Amino acid sequence: MTTTPIAVVAHAASDVRVEEVPEPTPAAHEAVVAVAYGGICGSDLHYWQHGAAGESILRAPMVLGHEVSGVVAIAAADGSGPAAGTPVTVHPATPDSYLGSAARLPHQDGAFATRVALPATMLRALPEGLDLRTAALAEPAAVAWHGVGQAGDVRGMRALVIGSGPIGALAVAVLRHHGAAEIVASDLHELPLRIAREVGADRTIDARDADALAAVEADVVVESSGTLPGLQTAIRSARRGGTVVLLGLQRSGDVAVPIATAITRELHLVGSFRFRDEIDEVVAALADGSLHVAPVVTHVLGAADALAGLEVARDASVSSKVLLRFAIPDGRRAADDDADDETRA
Incomplete structure (x- = not known):
């Protein structure tokens, strides 16, 4: 606990800095977590590129990051939560906040920092055999x-998954875990299509091939691209009576979709946003190996190189999930700890 902590801080659009920050001062119900890995999410990219994520507008400097794993450095003083030395992943929500969110002012800082103070209720102890790097995927896997x-x-x-970026690929993995008989995935780029196959897709289709996608006639379509063409394709690719899950976040305002098709096919359109307590099931499935997610991580960079990590993460043709590596506390090891920055794309 002697190294000066650093954090990845968004100041404005195109202005993210890696800065030295004070040691966290925990409240009685908070533990100090030495962060091991943090996954770059689409919201982090939006704050970096646009100074906003949807209607959450950056109005003050904010620490990014909500997909993290680490080790409890100091247990909560009130006796709640895991003991010091426990490896954990993080459920980033409380009833009225989410880590790394500018939805309210003051903003809720995230956890892209060497050490962070977090409510003990956010922490999930890792079962034996679940490494810290894989555990950093628990939050996005819970979304899927x-x-x-x-x-x-x-x-x-x-099942058909539209858009095979990190969340889409994780949706494929979850569909495989849950027993879908056939899983088809689409994307514009070969890398995400390859990853989709590696985590459980039976076949993949180029997203530009509208006829091939419409011919799938899926019982369940998971729209995870967050694009208007993806949403239109999702509706057209569902069989009569099928379900379309709107997992990708569409832009604010009105969007044009083939609603007549949804009506005449009697489709069920259902939204999906974040998650509740599914992270507990995800942690168990990651630990027992029944949820296969390892191929989703394509890059691991040191936290000091966060800007390079953001640059890589925004290019879906060359990356899927990009992790930032902070300290690996107490001598613990993980899959890539002996290596320099990793690239598997």
């Missing part, structure tokens, strides 16, 4: 788990 859950029981069904 919740999204697939919005479709109900998918066992024996044909």
Whole structure:
């Protein structure tokens, strides 16, 4: 605990800095976590590129990051939560806040920092055998788990995932875990299509091939691209009576979709946003190996190189999930700790 902590701080559009920050001062119900890995999310990219994520506008400097794993350095003084030395992943929500969010003022700082004070209720102790790097995927995997859950029981069904970026690929992995009979995935780029196959897709389709996608006639379509063409394709690719899960966040305002098709096919359109407590099921599935997510991580960079990590993460043709590596506390090791910055794309 002697190294001066650093954090990845968004100041404005195109202005993200890696800065020295004070040691965290925890409240009685908070633990200090030495962060090991942090995954760059689409919201982090939006704050960096646009100074806003949807309607959450950056009005003051804010620490980014909500997909993190680490080790408890100081347990909560009130006795709640895991003991010091416990490896953990983080559920980034409280009833009225989310880590790394500018939805309110003052903003809620995130956890892209060497050490952070977090409510003990956010911490999930890792089961034996679940490494810190994989555990950094628990939060986005929970988003995918919740999204697939919005479709109900998918066992024996044909599923189509539109957009195979990090969340789409994780949705493929969850669909495989949940027993879908056939999984088809689409994207514009070969790298995400390859990753989708590696985590469980039976076949993949170029997103520009509208006829091939429409011919899928899926029981369940998970729209994870967050694009208007993706949403239009999702509706056109669902069979009569099928379900379309709107997992990708569309832009604010009105969007033009083939609603007549949804009506005449009696489709079920259901939204999905973040998750509730599914992260607990995800942690268990990651630990027992039944949820296969390792191929989703394509890059691991040191936290000091956060700007380079953001640059890589915004190019979907060369990356999927990009992790920032902070300290690996107490001598613990993980899959890439002996290596320099990793690239598997």
